[in-house]
Amino acid sequence: MDMIFAAMLDALSLTTFLSVVLGVMIGIVIGAVPGLNAPMAIAVAIPLTFTMTPLAAIGMLVGVMKGGGFGGAIGAILLNTPGEPHSAATTLDGYPLAKGGKPRRALQTALYSSVAGDSCSDLVLILLAPTLAVFALRAGPVELAAILVISLTLIASLSGRSLAKGIFAAALGAFLATVGVDPETAAPRFTFGQVELFDGLPLAAVAIGVLAVPEIILRLQEGRRYSADASRGLANSEGDDRLTFGEFLTLRRTVFRGAGIGTAIGALPGLGTTLAAFLSYAATKRFSAAPEKLGTGATEGIAATESANSAVSGANLIPLLTLGIPGNLTAALLVGAFLIHGVTPGPLIFQRDTSLVYGLFAAMIMANVMVLIIGSLGLRVFALIVKVPPFVIYPIVLLLCVVGIYVSQGGFFAVWVMLAFAVLGFFMLKLEISIVCFIIGLVLGPMIELSIRQSVILLSRNPAAILDHPFALILFAASPFVAWLLIRDRNRLSDG
Amino acid sequence: MSRSPEGPGGATSPGLATDLILGIVIVLFSLLLLFWIIPAQVNDAGAFGLPPSLAPRALAWLMAALGAMLIVGNLRHNGEVDPLAGKLSWQDVGHLALCILSVAFMLIVMRLAGDAIGRPYSGFWIAAPLGLIAFTLIHTRAPLWAYAFNALAAPAVIYAGFWWGLELPLP
Numbered sequence: 001m002d003m004i005f006a007a008m009l010d011a012l013s014l015t016t017f018l019s020v021v022l023g024v025m026i027g028i029v030i031g032a033v034p035g036l037n038a039p040m041a042i043a044v045a046i047p048l049t050f051t052m053t054p055l056a057a058i059g060m061l062v063g064v065m066k067g068g069g070f071g072g073a074i075g076a077i078l079l080n081t082p083g084e085p086h087s088a089a090t091t092l093d094g095y096p097l098a099k100g101g102k103p104r105r106a107l108q109t110a111l112y113s114s115v116a117g118d119s120c121s122d123l124v125l126i127l128l129a130p131t132l133a134v135f136a137l138r139a140g141p142v143e144l145a146a147i148l149v150i151s152l153t154l155i156a157s158l159s160g161r162s163l164a165k166g167i168f169a170a171a172l173g174a175f176l177a178t179v180g181v182d183p184e185t186a187a188p189r190f191t192f193g194q195v196e197l198f199d200g201l202p203l204a205a206v207a208i209g210v211l212a213v214p215e216i217i218l219r220l221q222e223g224r225r226y227s228a229d230a231s232r233g234l235a236n237s238e239g240d241d242r243l244t245f246g247e248f249l250t251l252r253r254t255v256f257r258g259a260g261i262g263t264a265i266g267a268l269p270g271l272g273t274t275l276a277a278f279l280s281y282a283a284t285k286r287f288s289a290a291p292e293k294l295g296t297g298a299t300e301g302i303a304a305t306e307s308a309n310s311a312v313s314g315a316n317l318i319p320l321l322t323l324g325i326p327g328n329l330t331a332a333l334l335v336g337a338f339l340i341h342g343v344t345p346g347p348l349i350f351q352r353d354t355s356l357v358y359g360l361f362a363a364m365i366m367a368n369v370m371v372l373i374i375g376s377l378g379l380r381v382f383a384l385i386v387k388v389p390p391f392v393i394y395p396i397v398l399l400l401c402v403v404g405i406y407v408s409q410g411g412f413f414a415v416w417v418m419l420a421f422a423v424l425g426f427f428m429l430k431l432e433i434s435i436v437c438f439i440i441g442l443v444l445g446p447m448i449e450l451s452i453r454q455s456v457i458l459l460s461r462n463p464a465a466i467l468d469h470p471f472a473l474i475l476f477a478a479s480p481f482v483a484w485l486l487i488r489d490r491n492r493l494s495d496g
Numbered sequence: 497m498s499r500s501p502e503g504p505g506g507a508t509s510p511g512l513a514t515d516l517i518l519g520i521v522i523v524l525f526s527l528l529l530l531f532w533i534i535p536a537q538v539n540d541a542g543a544f545g546l547p548p549s550l551a552p553r554a555l556a557w558l559m560a561a562l563g564a565m566l567i568v569g570n571l572r573h574n575g576e577v578d579p580l581a582g583k584l585s586w587q588d589v590g591h592l593a594l595c596i597l598s599v600a601f602m603l604i605v606m607r608l609a610g611d612a613i614g615r616p617y618s619g620f621w622i623a624a625p626l627g628l629i630a631f632t633l634i635h636t637r638a639p640l641w642a643y644a645f646n647a648l649a650a651p652a653v654i655y656a657g658f659w660w661g662l663e664l665p666l667p
Binding site for chain 2: 048051161162164165167168171172174175178182184185187188189190191192217219220221389390391392394395396398399400402403406407412415416419422423426427430431432433449452453456457
């Protein structure tokens with residue numbers, strides 16, 4: 001208990017506090033820029049954390065994640081341009097409300113709902129994760145391998161149009177994770193005589209390369225068709241359009257429903273924020289007293305989607321901290337950041353790095369409060385971000401990617417790696433090969449290899465010995481069935 | 497890339513489906529890995545447990561199988577509209593090459609200038625404004641103030657952030 005309190009005090013240190021504040025601001029600013037989103041903000045921010053302590057670094061990235069969640073709503077509401085797919089649900093009511101002369105009310109609803117949803121899921125994480133980690137510790141390498149296989153199957157089945165392409169992306173990521181020194185024999189693999197590759201591919205360079213740079217390149221291409229938007233930020237507010245606390249309280253059922261849906265979905269790998277946002281919106285429409293108002297600028301609609309998609313972020317850390325499995329792109333990038341700072345996520349983190357975990361929990365709560373404070377105070381300023389012309393933003397973000405990778409890896413080699421992966425990422429984007437699966441495969445690759453190696457040794461190279469591991473057997477057997485079920489239902493939904 | 501009368505990304509795609517070509521590329525890439533790159537780059541000699549090439553080989557076979565699945569799946573659906581038709585054109589590839597070459601040129605100038613002058617940030621101050629002007633030009637025909645801002649104010653802010661804020665040197 002003393003350690004938990006000490007960890008919480010650590011999180012309240014000036015360095016961690018300032019890191020979280022900086023993270024929240026970066027998240028809101030980048031999230032608000034049309035075309036950029038929270039995972040990109042995290043990828044760009046990772047190099048900035050290299051000189052920080054692990055807690056300050058992870059605290060900053062958590063701040064970016066939470067700030068980015070709200071930042072995405074700004075572009076969706078004011079410009080009708082969602083930075084991420086899940087923000088598309090917010091545009092349904094957010095944009096009509098803003099257009100109808102109440103942009104401040106729309107933004108405030110999004111901000112308060114986002115913070116409330118996030119806080120609820122953080123509480124669930126804080127209460128559940130330590131207990132689940134105790135159970136996870138009982139799982140051996142065979143069980144862990146089975147959990148990894150079914151998680152990757154879930155993620156691949158739900159990402160993109162083609163299961164084969166989803167699994168290919170994950171396999172390619174896992175393959176590239178084998179670059180470097182073999183964990184068992186220390187034999188170099190795919191190093192091509194480059195000393196820099198002995199530690200493996202620089203994760204931050206690969207992540208920024210496939211994730212951020214191709215997106216910026218696409219935006220640079222779109223710029224040729226760019227025309228100044230007529231948006232006036234908060235300037236078109238008609239009278240006092242503030243949302244009072246009493247008015248927000250009337251939305252409590254919607255917010256809690258959204259938070260519940262978001263938390264449940266976030267705890268399962270692969271399902272993601274978009275599903276949470278649209279499910280919550282559909283549920284709100286089903287239970288609303290005035291369902292006909294949804295879609296015309298109802299605060300209820302904004303509260304439903306923002307509370308649900310924000311709740312996913314906290315719950316996503318449940319599989320990450322208890323099993324070491326990232327459920328989505330943001331969580332995969334956080335795993336990368338953990339690894340860069342010498343911390344391996346998974347059930348053992350609660351024993352080896354107790355102070356970091358509880359410090360992280362405190363930083364998450366702090367980040368929620370900071371999003372609320374900074375978001376409320378800077379609403380007018382953040383609303384102006386959407387008016388900054390893209391010909392100023394995208395070139396600077398591209399330079400930041402280059403500079404960030406240079407300083408984080410201390411040389412040009414990683415920047416060239418980033419450029420190479422930018423080409424790969426561009427083709428992956430164009431050919432609809434899931435970048436999410438690729439990054440998750442890359443991050444999980446070493447873990448998969450280790451658990452499979454350990455499983456093979458444990459099973460004494462006798463496949464029949466798996467019968468001694470019924471839980472793993474069930475999961476292995478269920479994987480293809482789950483994939484088939486998900487693909488069938490997805491096809492049916494898209495046909496419908 | 498799709499084959500069409502208008503080029504590889506035309507609106508109509510009566511030729512091979514993009515995924516079919518992708519499947520062929522994946523299979524060829526996997527075979528290249530299995531029969532050339534893995535044997536050349538991973539040394540199994542002296543391995544006492546499982547060979548170091550086990551995981552890469554398994555993953556390369558998996559990728560080959562998935563590529564084959566894509567080929568077979570798209571051969572069976574021959575005649576249907578290619579869902580990726582028009583997604584990737586020669587214009588896109590040209591734009592990608594332009595962007596990558598601009599960044600590469602900026603990096604080379606940064607390195608050469610940095611090495612030649614030998615003072616922190618000298619390469620950055622010469623190459624970054626050039627790079628930013630190039631990126632802005634690629635993006636759109638922006639007003640003059642945008643070029644000035646990107647070439648001067650943006651590097652100054654980045655310099656201040658990294659030099660004083662993070663105390664990290666640039667070339």
